[in-house]
Amino acid sequence: MLQHRRLVLLLAVAAAAAAGGGASAKPTAYEALADYDFPPGILPKGVVAYTLDNSTGAFTATLDASASGAGKSVCEFSIQGSYSLRYQTKITGKIKPDHLYNLQGVSVKVLFLWINIVEVTRRGDNLEFSVGIASADFGIENFLECPNCGCGFDCNDLLMLKPGAATAKLRLRGAF
Template sequence: MLAHRFLLLIAVAAAAASGIASAKPTAYEALADYDFPPGILPKGVVAYTVDNATGAFTATLDASASGAGSSICEFSIEGSYSLRYQTKITGKISPDHLTDLQGVSVKVLFFWLNIVEVTRHGDNLEFSVGIAAADFGIDNFLECPTCGCGFDCNDLLMLQKAGAATARLRLRGAF
């Protein structure tokens, strides 16, 4: 009887260990397999797929993560760039290359342009909109931005805690 319980215990432990070992990595961890930092995707990826044979991928963002009840994740970075992610992002991934991207755009002047390709060159990421490209240091993408506030979420929370009067004063000073 004791031997039977011991064998059952070993079987349960082996099943648990294999379940832990086969757990699917997060989308952010999967990016690392292709030499990309996690911050090229915002927080809130709820599902993803990668076809290892073709590199085709999809990433699905939580629609409620936008902060505004919108199905689009939008935020500004350092006040100079506005980024927009659809709830479904698709493309092809291979080491150091994201191509055929759909669902990610950047605002340049007054126009929204689709980011169609991201290439890693050493410690830089090159973002291409087809007709132009821009390089950014990889250290800018070590942290994932949050929909609605990007990397400035602490500032937004401080404004909300300070109350509406402080926010109105701040807006009047901006004009």
Template sequence: MLPHRRLLLLAVAAAAAAGAAASAKPTAYEALAGFDFPPGILPKGVVAYTLNNATGAFTATLDASASGAGSSVCEFSIQGSYSLRYQTKITGKIKPDHLTDLQGVSVKVLFFWLNIIEVTRHGDNLEFSVGIASADFGIENFLECPTCGCGFNCNDLLMLQKQGATTAKLRLRGAF
């Protein structure tokens, strides 16, 4: 191939790659950042999402196999006293600093599961509303995404599992 044709071919390929990168859809977590929300309000495992920029209507779809229990929901505990549950399909409306009409996210309070219907950002705090009551949490609690089944303590859980396995092996060897 002639040198100028190679150069032309490389230029066309580079332009196509640049165009594809510019039109690449951001992840759901990146889309949240565009509305001033941290990524950790969604768990790991979002496999698809839609967003209507005109109305703010959105859907997010979680990988059902990421639940840790093989069920259709993602559930985990945080801060020792709250349990969160995400359905595989989450819907609502989003605008800067405000999520409304949420469906598919609930929190366990005492013995009852209550739907979180609204999330509002006030500076460095997020306010989660279940309608008749709300709770504020610092945004620093949501800088990383929780994992279905173990939340933010997955490394601790793995360490305990490994320690338990090691202890069992030591006992077994000591028995002989």
């Protein structure tokens, strides 16, 4: 009888360890970026899965297609009215501390053309985004929060349709 109680106790302890913390949880994609000294806001909200090979730095990030807005298969939004960004539902590349490269699935609109962002380098408090032939620097403070697909960082300024509403109201900035 005593051996039976010890066995039950041992099984209970083993089950508690396995369920409660025997294995550490995988960090989110945003937490993984921090391990390489990048802010979370270089990815939009809605990353549902990612892979990362720590030995090579190869990664993939998968965005929730339903979060893209308007039923699109891409995540698109404007930043400060001057740049439009587009993320495919699958983003790939390689990462090492302070450097993302061989990027695929992220593009910026320049004039009327969509150009792929191929590299992001952190230099102190700035991020340098490269499209191959040109680059632009932005302060890291612009990327501390993750943008939302469809509305970027200006989601609070949008008037959304509520379920059951027949029409949407449009508000023009600076008009009248």
